[in-house]
Amino acid sequence: MRKSKSATWFLPATPLDAENHRKEEDLKNYFVTVLIACALMASILVIRQKVQAQSSDSRPMGKASSRADSFGAKSEDQKTSLNLVTEIPAGYRDWNMISVASVGGKLSDLRVKLGNDVAIKAYREGTIPFPDGTIIARLAWHRVTSEENNVAFRRPAERQGLSSEETTKLLTESFVAGPAMNVQFMVKDSKKYGATGGWGFGQFTAGKLDNESVHKTCFSCHGPAKDHDFVFTHYAP
């Protein structure tokens, strides 16, 4: 009863009046359609209210989060402009050697440059600029003297005619790779990293990307090597 009553309330008067004998089925269909429409309207209203309630509830937070958002966006921008390599390229420790090097002064390290297949091919063929897909890895370790090596070296060195002092000097100036310092990558993608000579830069310490300030000088420092596509390292034969 109630059903048909509420249904007739919604029905346009004229067609009903004209066709008093409309089938019960038609009426039902009309009713269902109207009910669905109502349910939709209601749920839209509820959702709107909820959203409004949420945003007013979290007004103080809203400010903080919008600040966080803009900060996040800023750091995202910076990441983009610095063209950071954010992930360690897989399998880099299996790459072929390009060269070795050491930096004195405060760093006092030993380093190795490895290249993926694209890099090694370009180096061997003398291709400059490096093609997209090139990745160069720079692994650095603290340089240390090796006690076990030096124990073994001492006598043969002395037997070769070196004095004890000379031998000591030789051994204290004989270095091997000690604890790992960090790993750096240059990844070539002329489109993605167009603003920094086509190179993305990334330095990782203990497997984690170092903070942005570390990366601010990557590209500018590599600038003088522009003639060699911003790459300092030459291939060691």
Added chain:
Amino acid sequence: MYVMEMPSGYRDFRMISVAHEEGNLHSFAAVLGNDVAIKAYREEKLPFPDGAIIAALHYRHVSSEENNEAFGREQSFVPGDPSNIQFMIKDSKKYASTGGWGFAHFENGKSISDEAKIKSCFKCHAKIKERDLVFARYAP
């Protein structure tokens, strides 16, 4: 008995470590290993199995002018001319008299591995018996 030919493809071996002699030698050493050697290193397998080859590529240690210009001070050192390449080749039968290792020394692509040279190699390496006569440790 002596290694007269350079193991093929050694420049494609993977890296074990790097070393540097400052004093009289003034050299860089890049130590590379073939697949057998790298596998043994990573699995910390001692003694090294037969078939292991370790290559030490030695270069002169020179200051890099172009790098120093970028750094603003003299602090960058790179490999200069290659000075020699040394190999250790594991074959416990063939090289039984020298701890299972064949030692070789090449200069300008030529083996100058005579008896005196190999003896001096072995004598020094024999001192690190607990590491199967191999000085170089794997750099992480």
